[in-house]
Amino acid sequence: MRNRSALRTAAPLIAGLALVASACGGDDEATPSASDAPADTEAGGSAAPAGTAAAGDICVEGDTVKLGFLNSTSGPMAISEQTVRDSLLLAAEEINAAGGILGKQIEPVEEDGQSEPTVFAEKINKLLTEDGVAAVFGGWTSASRKAMLPVVEGANGLLFYPVQYEGLEASPNIYYTGATTNQQIIPAMDFLASEGVETLFLAGSDYVFPRTANKIIKQYAAELGIEIVGEEYVPLDSDDWTTQVAKIAEAQPDFVFNTINGSSNVGFIKAYDEAGLGADNSPIISVSIAEEEAPAMGVDLTGQYAAWNYFQSVDSPENATFIAAFQAKYGADRPTSDPMEAAYTSLYLYKNMVEKAESFCVDAVNASSDGVSFAAPEGLVTINGDNHHIAKTGLIGQINADNQFDIVWSSEGPIEPDPFLEGYSWWDPNQN
Amino acid sequence: MTLTTTRSANEPGGGADPAVAPPAHGRRRASPARLLDTYGSLIAIGVIAVVLLVWAPSSLSQFRLDNLGKYCALALASMGIGLAWGRGGMLVLGQGVFFGLGAYAMAMHMKLEAAGPGGVPDFMTLYGDGTMPSWWEPFRSAPFTIFAIVALPAVVSFILGYAIVKRRVKGAYFAILTQAMAVAFATLLIATIKQTGGFNGLNTFSTVFGHNLFDPEVKRNLYRVAAGLVVVFLLVLWQLYRSRYGELLVATRDAEERIRFLGYDPANIKLVAFVIAAVMASIGGAVFVPIAGIISPTNVDASASIMLLAGVALGGRASLFGPVLGAIAVGYGRSTLSETFPTQWTYFLGALFIVVIVLLPGGVASLWPKLRSRWPSPTAETPANGDHDVDRSQPAVPA
Numbered sequence: 001m002r003n004r005s006a007l008r009t010a011a012p013l014i015a016g017l018a019l020v021a022s023a024c025g026g027d028d029e030a031t032p033s034a035s036d037a038p039a040d041t042e043a044g045g046s047a048a049p050a051g052t053a054a055a056g057d058i059c060v061e062g063d064t065v066k067l068g069f070l071n072s073t074s075g076p077m078a079i080s081e082q083t084v085r086d087s088l089l090l091a092a093e094e095i096n097a098a099g100g101i102l103g104k105q106i107e108p109v110e111e112d113g114q115s116e117p118t119v120f121a122e123k124i125n126k127l128l129t130e131d132g133v134a135a136v137f138g139g140w141t142s143a144s145r146k147a148m149l150p151v152v153e154g155a156n157g158l159l160f161y162p163v164q165y166e167g168l169e170a171s172p173n174i175y176y177t178g179a180t181t182n183q184q185i186i187p188a189m190d191f192l193a194s195e196g197v198e199t200l201f202l203a204g205s206d207y208v209f210p211r212t213a214n215k216i217i218k219q220y221a222a223e224l225g226i227e228i229v230g231e232e233y234v235p236l237d238s239d240d241w242t243t244q245v246a247k248i249a250e251a252q253p254d255f256v257f258n259t260i261n262g263s264s265n266v267g268f269i270k271a272y273d274e275a276g277l278g279a280d281n282s283p284i285i286s287v288s289i290a291e292e293e294a295p296a297m298g299v300d301l302t303g304q305y306a307a308w309n310y311f312q313s314v315d316s317p318e319n320a321t322f323i324a325a326f327q328a329k330y331g332a333d334r335p336t337s338d339p340m341e342a343a344y345t346s347l348y349l350y351k352n353m354v355e356k357a358e359s360f361c362v363d364a365v366n367a368s369s370d371g372v373s374f375a376a377p378e379g380l381v382t383i384n385g386d387n388h389h390i391a392k393t394g395l396i397g398q399i400n401a402d403n404q405f406d407i408v409w410s411s412e413g414p415i416e417p418d419p420f421l422e423g424y425s426w427w428d429p430n431q432n
Numbered sequence: 433m434t435l436t437t438t439r440s441a442n443e444p445g446g447g448a449d450p451a452v453a454p455p456a457h458g459r460r461r462a463s464p465a466r467l468l469d470t471y472g473s474l475i476a477i478g479v480i481a482v483v484l485l486v487w488a489p490s491s492l493s494q495f496r497l498d499n500l501g502k503y504c505a506l507a508l509a510s511m512g513i514g515l516a517w518g519r520g521g522m523l524v525l526g527q528g529v530f531f532g533l534g535a536y537a538m539a540m541h542m543k544l545e546a547a548g549p550g551g552v553p554d555f556m557t558l559y560g561d562g563t564m565p566s567w568w569e570p571f572r573s574a575p576f577t578i579f580a581i582v583a584l585p586a587v588v589s590f591i592l593g594y595a596i597v598k599r600r601v602k603g604a605y606f607a608i609l610t611q612a613m614a615v616a617f618a619t620l621l622i623a624t625i626k627q628t629g630g631f632n633g634l635n636t637f638s639t640v641f642g643h644n645l646f647d648p649e650v651k652r653n654l655y656r657v658a659a660g661l662v663v664v665f666l667l668v669l670w671q672l673y674r675s676r677y678g679e680l681l682v683a684t685r686d687a688e689e690r691i692r693f694l695g696y697d698p699a700n701i702k703l704v705a706f707v708i709a710a711v712m713a714s715i716g717g718a719v720f721v722p723i724a725g726i727i728s729p730t731n732v733d734a735s736a737s738i739m740l741l742a743g744v745a746l747g748g749r750a751s752l753f754g755p756v757l758g759a760i761a762v763g764y765g766r767s768t769l770s771e772t773f774p775t776q777w778t779y780f781l782g783a784l785f786i787v788v789i790v791l792l793p794g795g796v797a798s799l800w801p802k803l804r805s806r807w808p809s810p811t812a813e814t815p816a817n818g819d820h821d822v823d824r825s826q827p828a829v830p831a
Contacts, residue, residue: 073774073775074770074775074777074778110774110775111770111771111774112770112774112775112777114770115730116728116730116731117632117633117635117726117728117730118633118724118726118727118728118730118731119770121635121724121725121726122499122502122724122767125495125498126495126771129493129494129495130493130495130496141631142632143631143632143633143728146632146635146636147632147633147635147726147728149635149636150635150636150637150725151725154646168558206622206623206625206630206631207622207625207630207631208558208559208625208630208631208632211559211625211630212558212559235619235622235623236622236631429557429558430557430561430562431561
């Protein structure tokens with residue numbers, strides 16, 4: 001009886017031990033390699049995750065190179081980030097078919113960021129230190145990028161971030177293949193000025209990108225002589241825009257600058273339509289509605305505008321090839337959009353960088369990244385070695401009846417990236 | 433339950449002081465079997481201590497150890513839920529708030545450490561005008577931060593708890609109130625981007641109390657602190673559960689009116705459990721941040737709170753070990769299932785919850801007594817008056 005009592009008490013413990021033991025069971029083979037991982041060995045480490053560089057060492061052994069694809073495949077961002085995952089897998093397949101990178105076949109290691117910044121931080125740590133990937137591709141929200149930044153810097157890894165963002169950042173361990181503000185927001189303002197817009201209303205999600213974008217818009221608007229007649233924010237996941245749209249209807253602006261993120265756009269467009277507003281009397285220019293989102297709005301958006309650096313309608317042989325390959329792999333009904341193109345481009349840029357450096361070592365890749373270019377579907381893109389962004393052409397598209405964009409405005413050639421807006425005298429980061 | 437026979441009826445909260453040996457225990461201790469039961473729990477805590485503090489640091493890679501540290505931080509919050517929900521019958525759906533109070537207090541301190549003396553956190557310059565709100569200033573001090581990690585949730589939970597339980601709000605209404613609190617807290621954080629970092633949360637730290645966060649030895653020590661706190665709080669709860677207060681709490685859960693008739697104020701009894709649970713969640717949050725390197729509203733909102741609760745339900749809410757094991761199992765499940773099945777893992781985790789809750793409403797920790805009851809016992813002992821950890825896994829009045 002004594003034994004039984006003791007056993008009874010110990011039962012949950014035994015179950016727990018089994019759990020803890022199984023929690024670690026999968027690590028046995030990983031442990032020795034992980035203990036060699038540089039992130040463990042050096043404070044603020046200078047060694048590459050793929051191994052410390054010695055002379056002639058290219059940091060990746062064997063016939064394959066592991067690359068981490070870290071996108072949210074669950075949670076609210078999954079609907080957007082899955083499209084990026086799809087185009088990354090397409091690019092990897094194409095590169096492998098063409099002989100790989102430096103003769104090594106790409107071995108994708110997929111992880112789910114779960115739409116949570118904390119999970120992004122954990123997963124990129126896992127990819128860099130446990131899997132020893134040579135580079136990571138992914139992230140979407142600014143929160144996910146900010147969460148990954150200290151980890152990728154601490155492990156001296158590489159991250160390729162494929163989404164337009166709010167700028168004011170340049171990490172030696174991140175390459176930004178989406179637009180920074182002077183390649184999307186500022187061209188959009190130039191377009192509005194050329195249209196003779198005098199009053200502008202700002203509508204955005206309560207979030208870093210819209211807040212920062214609007215800070216820039218307000219300062220540039222003052223420079224251009226455009227009056228801001230209202231500024232409204234709604235939480236990221238909120239769909240109720242009724243009160244805010246009523247204010248727009250009252251203000252009667254020439255244009256609405258829409259920096260709303262994700263599914264909240266649906267609620268905004270619905271309220272907009274119900275208030276009797278539309279492209280004819282109060283046009284909207286958006287920076288996050290693309291080919292993927294436009295048909296999902298439930299309202300005809302014909303005549304509205306969007307600012308991007310790529311549209312499916314871009315007329316180039318590279319884009320035709322990209323669209324054909326994407327639709328052959330995923331279905332003829334699948335549109336292609338800016339972040340997908342930027343992700344596709346990022347993998348090819350990485351290939352070109354590695355082949356120029358003749359090494360996968362992070363420091364070697366960084367040292368030779370300046371000027372590496374790729375004939376992307378959007379046009380020729382070139383890496384700026386100082387700020388790790390790429391030169392891109394700014395485009396304004398107008399939505400047509402097929403939910404495709406007719407390009408109505410384009411910058412004069414690719415715009416050099418300027419994430420800190422140092423070349424713009426009107427910009428004062430400390431002025432709100 | 434023979435808990436009130438000798439106590440003065442107007443003593444509120446009864447034996448909240450565990451040092452007062454209740455007479456009920458005096459009689460139980462006479463049985464050698466009870467003695468062994470007592471030691472059984474202690475031995476189990478000892479084994480957990482060895483596994484967490486000796487075996488894990490020597491066998492796991494840095495990444496896996498960091499993860500286990502995070503699960504331990506969540507386990508601290510879960511143990512508090514075990515106390516408030518499993519033993520106290522209060523379905524606390526908003527523990528993320530208290531987890532967040534501790535986490536943000538710690539994160540603010542680390543952010544100010546990274547900014548240097550007199551410096552301003554980087555995000556305030558990025559998103560605002562570079563001025564720091566005055567309520568950030570005290571968090572430059574490490575002692576104040578540690579004080580705040582304990583005092584802040586204690587004060588907040590006392591005020592909230594007092595307002596709620598004194599009005600005899602319970603059951604679903606209590607659960608809804610606490611959940612609304614979590615929603616409000618996350619919304620407040622997201623809306624105050626210039627003061628709290630908003631949706632991005634707080635990250636990019638360099639040191640914790642002057643120690644370099646990238647130093648492997650510091651990382652190991654952070655893990656040891658998290659795991660050590662789990663062991664310490666297991667001992668605290670073990671003592672609390674066998675104290676007269678523990679008996680009163682269970683009695684309140686199962687028959688609040690009777691406790692009231694006996695002259696106790698059930699509100700005080702529940703309030704103590706609610707406050708302790710809040711402080712434990714806050715401490716969990718505080719040790720989570722330096723290990724994870726980030727805290728964001730998604731870690732403290734309603735769904736994060738429910739995830740904590742799900743771990744407790746999985747492990748067994750009323751048992752001493754259930755919440756700890758549940759939290760570690762859920763954390764490990766999330767990490768590993770999503771690594772193995774990056775696109776389908778949520779289905780597996782959901783199925784696991786359904787299977788456990790349908791087949792074992794008392795959680796995994798109730799498995800053993802269930803199995804045991806199938807075999808004829810050689811003695812007349814019935815499980816109903818068995819040890820302190822397992823037999824209460826089935827509350828008479830479900831929460």
